[in-house]
Amino acid sequence: MSAVWVYAVTDRDAPLDVPGVRDEPVRAVRHGTLTAAVSSVPLDEFGREPLHRNLSDLAWLEPVARAHHAVVTRVAERGPVVPLRLASVYRDDAGVAALLAERADDLTTALGRVTGCTEWGVKAYAPPAPPPAEVATEGSPGARYLAQRRAERTARERVRHSAVDLADRVDRTLRPLATAYRRHDDRQAWPAESAAPVLTASYLVADDRRAAFTDAVAGLAATDRVDLTGPWPPYSFAGLDET
Amino acid sequence: MTGAVVRADRVSLVDLLDRVLARGVVLTGDVTLSIADVDLVRVSLNALLTSVRAEFADDR
Structure with missing residues (x-):
């Protein structure tokens, strides 16, 4: 059978x-x-x-x-x-x-x-955390502890901001070159797992804009970790219930 | 390494399974016998992700 x-x-x-x-x-x-x-x-x-x-x-x-x-x-x-x-x-x-x-x-x-388009997958990863800031070695143990906690909090915030900035920059750069796009990451969840990408997206790119798109990704990848896969068949864009 | 362009034909199994299992069109009708969904492959995916993480750690 x-x-x-x-x-x-x-x-x-x-x-x-x-x-x-x-x-x-x-x-x-x-x-x-x-x-x-x-x-x-x-x-x-x-x-x-x-x-x-x-x-x-x-x-x-x-x-x-x-x-x-x-x-x-x-x-x-x-x-x-x-x-x-x-x-x-x-x-x-x-x-x-x-x-x-x-x-x-x-x-x-x-x-x-x-028709005339392929799918490209893009993942952007947060920059590595900066070295910990200098923390005062003087003052009472209590004051040192508080300064330490403050420095850690500031460092975490800075990483989060640079990650969000990177995700926005990647999306802003690539979206105008694409016919359609899908964001697959859960923005709220980051940085639940710090090794996870800050942006996971698929872009549907017309064949005549492919070079412009891959050049733009290469430009982004010059300063940050931005990985590109493709061309893919349009797995993410062939839904039947979309307009 | 900063940035990389990976050809789709050598693409990782993770990216491939993500596309064929989680995206792709679901076409159902009376004649449908089955369609994969992510719940059905969770055991596979967990095994895969564990092995990928182990390889990743080995690279360090």
Whole structure:
């Protein structure tokens, strides 16, 4: 018994020359102008129950996630793509075609939104904390203690301010170069974990602005730790319920 | 190191899983058998993050 794994939806021909999950051949399911890139997966491994078990096993998950991403990336090389969430498994090809029909308008809109664009991931990290300020070594133990506490508080505040400044500067610099953006970090949570980025964001960038965008990131990275990943298929921007 | 451009094809598993599991379109219908969600992979993700942190510490 097998089911159907869907990788992505596009309005171009789906590539058939890349292996899918478990090396199964990728095929196309069409409805109107839409094409879903799909492959068969065995139900004893990918049915609801076994899948839920397998997803909690990293050794199982990694090759599956990489295969999914490889197919999505290959489709994206041909044209606009709406990537599906990992492990989107359906009963059969006819069911997938019916789903394409049902959501045709939303899918077409989403494809239009990402046409000619790629996604870029940006993470900015807070500058290292400055060395502790000189603290008076004179005066009573009580006064020294209070001065020490004050200095620590000031240092913490300074780190927090420079982190917020950096996040704002990165966002202000990059957002005008992007078609759309998503902030993924929880600004309130920082610095719950000081090694966490102060900004985690995705930017949807038109192909003709790619050089300007990557140059701008390089400019930011000259003075601060700003990491760039990409180009990605538009995983963060292909939502169906957005305008 | 200050700043780095990382090619997506060598990108870390953390960034990849973040995208394929937490983003990507959810297309549900009568014929849907399953879709991954972050709750289902929490065990995997915790194991991954622990190993990444250990590698990170080794680099220091």
